[in-house]
Every structure is written in C-alpha cells, then in structure tokens.
Amino acid sequence: MTPVFEPGQFDALARRDFGRAPQAFRHTLHQRSMFDDAALADVLDRYPRDKLGVFTMGDDPVDWRSWRRGRAGDLPGAELLKSVAEGRIWLNLRAANAALEDYDALAGEMFGALQAEIPGLKTFRRDVGLLISSPGAQVFYHLDVPRVTLWHIRGQKRVWLYPARAPYVTDAALERIVLKETAEQFDYMPDFDAGAAVFDLEPGDLLHWPQYAPHRIVNGDSVNVSLSCEFLSPAALVSANAVYADALARRRWGLTPKRRGDWHPASLAKFALARTAKMMGLEPSPPEPLPPSFVVDPRAPGAVGPLAG
Numbered sequence: 001m002t003p004v005f006e007p008g009q010f011d012a013l014a015r016r017d018f019g020r021a022p023q024a025f026r027h028t029l030h031q032r033s034m035f036d037d038a039a040l041a042d043v044l045d046r047y048p049r050d051k052l053g054v055f056t057m058g059d060d061p062v063d064w065r066s067w068r069r070g071r072a073g074d075l076p077g078a079e080l081l082k083s084v085a086e087g088r089i090w091l092n093l094r095a096a097n098a099a100l101e102d103y104d105a106l107a108g109e110m111f112g113a114l115q116a117e118i119p120g121l122k123t124f125r126r127d128v129g130l131l132i133s134s135p136g137a138q139v140f141y142h143l144d145v146p147r148v149t150l151w152h153i154r155g156q157k158r159v160w161l162y163p164a165r166a167p168y169v170t171d172a173a174l175e176r177i178v179l180k181e182t183a184e185q186f187d188y189m190p191d192f193d194a195g196a197a198v199f200d201l202e203p204g205d206l207l208h209w210p211q212y213a214p215h216r217i218v219n220g221d222s223v224n225v226s227l228s229c230e231f232l233s234p235a236a237l238v239s240a241n242a243v244y245a246d247a248l249a250r251r252r253w254g255l256t257p258k259r260r261g262d263w264h265p266a267s268l269a270k271f272a273l274a275r276t277a278k279m280m281g282l283e284p285s286p287p288e289p290l291p292p293s294f295v296v297d298p299r300a301p302g303a304v305g306p307l308a309g
C-alpha cells in the first residue's frame with residue numbers, strides 16, 4: 001500500500017504548528033481505486049441509508065438559511081452519484097468508519113499516519129465522513145467543535161479559514177454551538193473574508209486548522225469528493241468541556257466567564273465541572289434536526305424534487 005503521506009513534509013515547524021495555525025499538506029489517498037465512480041456507488045449502496053446526510057442550498061454565501069435537508073429514498077448509489085454530478089446536492093456519509101469495514105481500516109491508516117508524523121498527538125472519537133458534492137455547491141460559514149482534517153480526493157474546491165476569535169466567532173456564539181443551542185452554522189459577514197486564509201484544493205491536498213476556526217467551502221465546476229476526519233485530542237476535549245462550563249455559567253448563573261488556555265488550571269476545573277454537569281443529566285437535549293423538504297430526483301432541476309405527500 002502506498003504510504004498515506006508524501007515524505008518530508010512534517011518538519012519541526014509543521015509539527016509545532018499542527019492545530020495552531022491553518023496548514024496544508026499532501027496525501028496520496030486520491031490515487032486509490034476506492035474513490036472511483038463504481039466504488040463510490042457501491043459505498044452509497046452499503047452505507048445505512050437512514051444515516052445518509054442529503055442537502056441542497058442556495059448560491060448566496062450569507063444566506064445559510066437556504067440550507068435544506070432532503071431524502072435519497074431508495075435511489076441506487078449510481079443514480080445518486082448521477083444526481084450529484086448533474087444537480088446541486090451535498091451528500092455526507094458521517095462516521096463512515098463506524099458503518100463500513102473498509103472505511104474503518106482506512107481511518108486506522110489515516111490517523112495512524114498522522115500520529116506517526118506528529119509526535120505526542122493522540123486522537124480519539126475518530127469520525128471519518130465521506131463528502132460527495134455537486135459542482136458549485138457550498139457549505140456555509142460554520143465551525144466544528146472537534147478538530148478537523150479535510151482530505152481532498154476529487155475535483156476542485158475553495159476553502160476559507162477564519163481565525164477562531166472575535167469577530168469571526170465570539171465566545172458567546174461558540175458557547176451556543178457547544179451547548180447545541182444552535183446549529184453549527186451562524187452569521188457570516190463578507191467583510192470577514194479579509195481576515196481569512198484561502199486555499200484552492202486539488203486532489204491530494206490536506207487541510208488542518210485550529211479547533212473552532214470558522215470556515216466555508218465553495219466547490220469548483222466539478223464533482224467533489226473529500227474525507228472530513230474529525231477527532232478529539234486530550235487538549236481539545238478539555239477545551240470543549242471548558243467552553244461547555246462557560247456556557248452553563250453564562251446561561252444558568254448569569255456570570256461572564258473568561259476563556260483560558262487548554263491546560264490552564266481554570267480550564268481543568270471547568271472541564272471537571274462540565275463532566276459533572278453532564279453526568280447529572282444537566283445536558284440540554286439537542287435541537288430537532290432540520291425536517292426533510294425534498295427528495296433527490298435525477299430528473300428534477302438541481303436533482304431536487306418535491307417530497308411526495
């Protein structure tokens with residue numbers, strides 16, 4: 001098997017900055033036949049259909065409320081792929097590594113390679129999501145609570161990465177997301193682009209960015225295939241729980257918390273507080289998922305057809 005990374009990329013500087021600044025590397029996964037059309041159609045047939053994320057969206061990067069969830073029905077994988085190629089569809093096979101043995105093996109290889117290149121890196125709660133999306137489709141401005149590596153496989157896309165601080169994301173906005181009071185998408189202003197790092201991804205490119213860094217993505221004029229690999233490290237877990245405790249302090253107790261470094265004693269105390277709150281069942285229930293409002297139909301404009309009934 002070809003090594004996951006082209007050699008010689010992870011020098012002392014790259015290792016020091018891993019997760020602290022936006023970084024691009026080169027990988028080799030795009031050369032594997034498991035990402036050609038026939039293999040992707042097969043994956044779409046094997047992946048649990050009820051877990052398949054199906055979305056469409058408008059053109060305006062500010063209008064994140066145009067994000068709509070749909071259903072794929074029982075369309076065969078090959079028809080779904082055709083709908084992606086000709087329509088305006090975003091397919092998300094979240095945690096493909098938990099559902100499919102070959103993706104589980106792939107996840108082991110990817111995270112194993114990362115940990116081999118970054119001494120001291122420990123990853124857990126690993127989630128390898130397969131993204132298959134239409135020419136011109138976009139993902140609105142949002143942030144993810146775990147750390148993310150984006151492994152680009154097919155097509156071209158542009159990624160904007162924004163600093164993980166105000167005004168791009170305020171502490172209060174981050175707390176709302178960690179507390180699951182709101183979706184991961186939140187308000188974006190085109191002015192923010194002046195502060196963004198912009199990457200034009202080609203097959204074989206890998207991006208990593210600091211935890212909570214907002215980002216948005218617009219596909220080029222091609223079908224896009226990527227792997228979004230989320231994970232937690234010990235520091236990322238402490239941080240997410242500290243933010244959770246801040247959220248409780250602000251919402252429930254009317255305090256004005258201050259965020260500290262991941263290993264600051266205050267962060268560790270907040271981590272313990274958040275874990276206790278979760279164990280006591282104080283965790284709020286997650287918001288209702290967006291109700292489906294369309295069905296994938298290769299004959300409809302954008303492959304977005306009306307829901308029956």
Ligand SMILES: [Fe+2]
Pocket residue numbers: 142143144148215
């Ligand atoms: Fe993301």
